[in-house]
Amino acid sequence: MTGPAIPETPLFDRQGSIRGYKLNKMAMSLGRPENREAFKADEDAFLASYGLSDEEKAAVKARDWHGMVALGGNLFFILKIAAIDPAVMTEIGAAQAQMEHGDFLKQRLGKV
Amino acid sequence: MAKIIGGVGTSHVPSIGIAIDKGLTETPDWKPFFDGYIPGKQWMADQKPDIAVVVFNDHGNTFFLDRVPTFAVGVAESYKPVDEGWGPRAVPDFQGATDLSWHFVDKLVERHFDPMVCREIEVDHGLQVPMELFFGRPENWPVKVVPIWVNTIQYPIPTPQRCWEMGKVLREAIESFPTDERVVIMGTGGLSHQLQGSRAGFLNREADEAWLDGIANDFEKYRDMSREDYVEQFGSEGAELIMWLVMRAAMNPQVELKHRHYYAPASMTGAGMVVLENA
Numbered sequence: 001m002t003g004p005a006i007p008e009t010p011l012f013d014r015q016g017s018i019r020g021y022k023l024n025k026m027a028m029s030l031g032r033p034e035n036r037e038a039f040k041a042d043e044d045a046f047l048a049s050y051g052l053s054d055e056e057k058a059a060v061k062a063r064d065w066h067g068m069v070a071l072g073g074n075l076f077f078i079l080k081i082a083a084i085d086p087a088v089m090t091e092i093g094a095a096q097a098q099m100e101h102g103d104f105l106k107q108r109l110g111k112v
Numbered sequence: 113m114a115k116i117i118g119g120v121g122t123s124h125v126p127s128i129g130i131a132i133d134k135g136l137t138e139t140p141d142w143k144p145f146f147d148g149y150i151p152g153k154q155w156m157a158d159q160k161p162d163i164a165v166v167v168f169n170d171h172g173n174t175f176f177l178d179r180v181p182t183f184a185v186g187v188a189e190s191y192k193p194v195d196e197g198w199g200p201r202a203v204p205d206f207q208g209a210t211d212l213s214w215h216f217v218d219k220l221v222e223r224h225f226d227p228m229v230c231r232e233i234e235v236d237h238g239l240q241v242p243m244e245l246f247f248g249r250p251e252n253w254p255v256k257v258v259p260i261w262v263n264t265i266q267y268p269i270p271t272p273q274r275c276w277e278m279g280k281v282l283r284e285a286i287e288s289f290p291t292d293e294r295v296v297i298m299g300t301g302g303l304s305h306q307l308q309g310s311r312a313g314f315l316n317r318e319a320d321e322a323w324l325d326g327i328a329n330d331f332e333k334y335r336d337m338s339r340e341d342y343v344e345q346f347g348s349e350g351a352e353l354i355m356w357l358v359m360r361a362a363m364n365p366q367v368e369l370k371h372r373h374y375y376a377p378a379s380m381t382g383a384g385m386v387v388l389e390n391a
Contacts, residue, residue, distance in 0.1 A: 008311035013267040075307045076172035083197030096312035108313025109377045
């Protein structure tokens with residue numbers, strides 16, 4: 001796609017795909033139960049086995065949803081981390097917008 | 113020849129599936145959403161299709177970034193629900209309409225499309241949820257399926273115009289398929305939502321309502337819009353709406369809008385459906 005970028009809207013383009021490849025690959029692997037068990041048993045070792053950088057490891061371990069996307073994580077992959085360590089979608093959304101959850105529900109989604 | 117009995121457009125939000133799994137369909141948050149699908153479900157029951165062509169995108173569940181087909185067509189005997197991180201959902205396997213799938217693949221390549229052809233593959237909520245919304249949760253699905261995957265995750269995603277052209281080939285394939293089977297086409301995804309970036313939580317109820325009104329008989333502007341227009345109006349993930357164009361292009365230029373429903377937000381998404389019949 002060409003043309004001006006849409007404000008506040010990162011598209012998952014080649015830069016994101018290249019930058020986030022390892023992080024997304026790790027997250028994708030959590031679609032298999034044996035990998036979920038390995039993640040739960042020793043998260044450090046599991047993340048290291050995918051060659052994640054220290055920054056990426058820290059973002060995953062902190063469940064920093066904003067940070068993971070900033071590092072090239074794509075939400076559809078990293079959502080599998082939220083299946084291991086349950087977080088609701090709107091909390092993850094609020095983290096993207098860097099808003100408090102209640103404010104996010106009201107201001108963005110129009111929830112009363 | 114096989115017959116197109118209608119086209120539906122519908123959201124495929126994963127939370128809809130979770131709401132069904134957890135028995136939340138009658139709760140205040142979800143009841144208005146599910147109630148709006150009752151006429152669509154009834155229409156489907158009355159129309160008794162044999163085959164559902166389901167146009168959807170995978171959400172990083174079946175395809176990873178190691179290989180990203182712009183378009184893929186399933187030709188499998190059956191499709192299991194994929195494990196999206198929670199274990200596979202307890203929905204029945206989907207039987208494949210194998211012969212129609214292969215016939216569609218033949219037509220696509222004749223018409224200069226180059227799909228990935230998938231013989232063994234699982235399906236995520238993008239196909240599951242539309243089937244549940246229109247067929248409920250039967251012991252066995254009453255239709256066979258032709259899954260069509262459209263890449264809407266990694267850019268470049270296909271243009272809306274390309275999706276439109278694919279819909280025309282789909283129609284040609286169905287109408288030249290030598291059986292008397294009844295086929296419904298389901299275009300899925302959307303409506304407005306954005307899950308990433310600081311604009312996350314973006315909803316555009318006005319644009320969603322206009323889409324649901326316009327996709328029937330005022331579709332030209334949607335066919336002609338750019339991908340950027342879709343992202344801007346409907347949000348980064350709302351660009352999934354380009355998949356409804358495959359369905360719409362397979363219908364007559366004039367259609368009858370039989371049913372229409374809108375509810376927002378379902379989780380973080382403007383959600384709804386239309387049911388169209390050829391006029």
